Amino acid sequence: MMRPTSRRSFLQFLGGASALSLTGPACTSLLSHVKHKSFKALRPLSPQRQDKVILAEGFESEILISEGAPLGRGLFFGANNDFTQFVSRKNSDTAFLWVNNEYFSSVLVSGRNRSDIPSRAQYLKERETVGGSLLTLQKNAQGKWKFVGPHSDNKRLSGSSQIPFTAPIAGETYGIGSFGNCSGGLTPWNTILTCEENYESYYGEWFPTKDGQGKIVPDKYPYNWSKISALDPRHYGWVVEFDPETGNSKKLLGLGRYAHECAKVVQTKNNKLVVYSGDDRDDHCLYKFIPDRPDSLDTGELFVANLEQQKWISLDIDKQPLLKKNFKDQTDVLVQCRRAAFLLGGTPLARPEDIEQDPISKDIFIALTNNKPKGDYHGSILKISEAHNDHTSLTFKSEVFRAGGEESGFSSPDNMAFDQNGNLWLTCDISGSAMGKAPYEAFGNNGLYVIPRLGPQAGKTIQIASAPNDAEFTGPCFSPDYKTLFLSVQHPGEMSRKGQPYTSHWPHGSPHKPLSSVLTITGPSLENLTL
Numbered sequence: 001m002m003r004p005t006s007r008r009s010f011l012q013f014l015g016g017a018s019a020l021s022l023t024g025p026a027c028t029s030l031l032s033h034v035k036h037k038s039f040k041a042l043r044p045l046s047p048q049r050q051d052k053v054i055l056a057e058g059f060e061s062e063i064l065i066s067e068g069a070p071l072g073r074g075l076f077f078g079a080n081n082d083f084t085q086f087v088s089r090k091n092s093d094t095a096f097l098w099v100n101n102e103y104f105s106s107v108l109v110s111g112r113n114r115s116d117i118p119s120r121a122q123y124l125k126e127r128e129t130v131g132g133s134l135l136t137l138q139k140n141a142q143g144k145w146k147f148v149g150p151h152s153d154n155k156r157l158s159g160s161s162q163i164p165f166t167a168p169i170a171g172e173t174y175g176i177g178s179f180g181n182c183s184g185g186l187t188p189w190n191t192i193l194t195c196e197e198n199y200e201s202y203y204g205e206w207f208p209t210k211d212g213q214g215k216i217v218p219d220k221y222p223y224n225w226s227k228i229s230a231l232d233p234r235h236y237g238w239v240v241e242f243d244p245e246t247g248n249s250k251k252l253l254g255l256g257r258y259a260h261e262c263a264k265v266v267q268t269k270n271n272k273l274v275v276y277s278g279d280d281r282d283d284h285c286l287y288k289f290i291p292d293r294p295d296s297l298d299t300g301e302l303f304v305a306n307l308e309q310q311k312w313i314s315l316d317i318d319k320q321p322l323l324k325k326n327f328k329d330q331t332d333v334l335v336q337c338r339r340a341a342f343l344l345g346g347t348p349l350a351r352p353e354d355i356e357q358d359p360i361s362k363d364i365f366i367a368l369t370n371n372k373p374k375g376d377y378h379g380s381i382l383k384i385s386e387a388h389n390d391h392t393s394l395t396f397k398s399e400v401f402r403a404g405g406e407e408s409g410f411s412s413p414d415n416m417a418f419d420q421n422g423n424l425w426l427t428c429d430i431s432g433s434a435m436g437k438a439p440y441e442a443f444g445n446n447g448l449y450v451i452p453r454l455g456p457q458a459g460k461t462i463q464i465a466s467a468p469n470d471a472e473f474t475g476p477c478f479s480p481d482y483k484t485l486f487l488s489v490q491h492p493g494e495m496s497r498k499g500q501p502y503t504s505h506w507p508h509g510s511p512h513k514p515l516s517s518v519l520t521i522t523g524p525s526l527e528n529l530t531l
């Protein structure tokens with residue numbers, strides 16, 4: 001269902017920076033920062049259909065790393081990079097950039113169509129392309145962040161990593177591998193949250209049966225890995241916490257099991273944490289997790305959003321008789337989180353993807369990408385204002401911040417990032433098979449956009465970059481000084497088929513095969529908005 005743009009919501013967004021509606025020290029410092037600034041108008045990029053990264057005037061980009069680059073110790077940078085997260089390091093002139101490696105093109109990685117059964121060698125190779133990569137960065141003499149190349153501090157999480165669970169699953173204490181790592185988050189103690197999204201493609205999905213054994217059903221569009229190694233699908237669909245300094249990781253059961261897009265950690269006024277996450281699937285739910293402690297996500301209470309009643313519903317088996325009747329224990333609830341959520345009235349949404357917090361109003365923004373079976377082709381951005389601006393609150397107000405479409409200038413919003421001035425940056429995910437076709441012709445290739453909060457273009461959608469053929473920009477992340485925007489170029493040429501010409505040759509041009517890569521974006525137009 002197409003929803004209208006909410007003018008009230010947008011005026012509140014602008015009002016957030018006009019000093020009319022804000023209180024609190026954080027807001028005051030942000031406002032004093034932006035109120036003296038004069039933003040210049042940017043010349044927006046028009047939609048493009050070229051096999052290139054094209055940038056608006058005053059922006060520059062360089063490739064930080066491409067798929068397959070060596071990291072050292074036999075490790076290499078994985079495929080289809082998504083979420084990026086900059087992590088500062090104590091007592092070091094280096095920094096880390098975590099990059100999710102969400103999935104892979106079987107044609108480009110191992111020369112097979114996805115529906116083919118892989119050989120064991122192909123399976124083992126493919127497993128190493130997914131998960132995530134930890135890159136060591138250093139600034140060069142010109143002040144630009146660069147990947148240092150093979151280095152003992154670089155690390156990988158992959159489809160073969162042994163990862164413990166925070167509680168046993170059917171007697172198992174660890175699983176093999178992480179994949180489908182789409183977006184993620186950062187904890188206040190500088191560990192990475194990397195989210196397992198489309199996990200069913202790899203080893204299928206587990207469903208309960210009356211005999212208690214359960215059954216495994218293959219995905220509609222499988223990689224067929226289970227033909228080589230039949231691992232338990234219940235081990236996937238979690239949020240994984242990864243420590244960049246030690247390389248230790250664990251799967252956080254408390255946040256539930258579903259197609260996690262991201263895990264946005266928010267610190268509340270009273271020194272508590274809340275983690276927001278969405279289930280990126282048509283007609284699936286939005287969740288929040290309130291950990292028991294402010295320094296660990298190992299245990300806590302999970303809630304699902306009911307938008308009709310504007311409230312968060314607990315998924316704690318000890319508080320919900322309906323869960324007690326239908327599930328064995330809390331781990332069973334978490335493993336079958338979707339079923340528990342719908343049983344208690346979780347609201348189906350149009351593919352909830354990335355979640356960000358407005359640094360000025362503290363509201364929560366959720367990208368609802370689209371819901372094509374329901375005729376919602378362009379998606380929207382939902383805004384949630386927690387009661388009393390307390391993120392542990394169990395009631396909220398929600399409204400559509402901006403609906404996608406030709407009038408608003410973007411379609412199918414996916415990843416978002418706010419800069420320190422409260423400008424909203426977003427990337428869009430029109431699928432490779434739909435790009436350039438009705439009803440998406442007007443948008444061209446996927447893009448990066450900004451909705452400025454102040455200045456002559458406040459509230460307009462300004463296109464900043466256009467992606468190569470079939471690709472999607474993902475994982476926008478600012479450096480702490482806001483002079484660099486890290487941005488993934490994911491799946492250029494994903495429509496390529498075995499034995500046929502590549503549909504993209506980015507970044508090295510014909511006849512080379514396309515390579516997903518991470519960009520650094522800098523330049524005076526970026527600084528005009530972010531500093």
Ligand code: FEO
Nearest residue numbers: 182197261280353
């Ligand atoms: Fe991997 Fe929801 O995008």
Ligand code: CA
Nearest residue numbers: 182183353414
């Ligand atoms: Ca995404």
Ligand code: CA
Nearest residue numbers: 353414429472
């Ligand atoms: Ca996506």
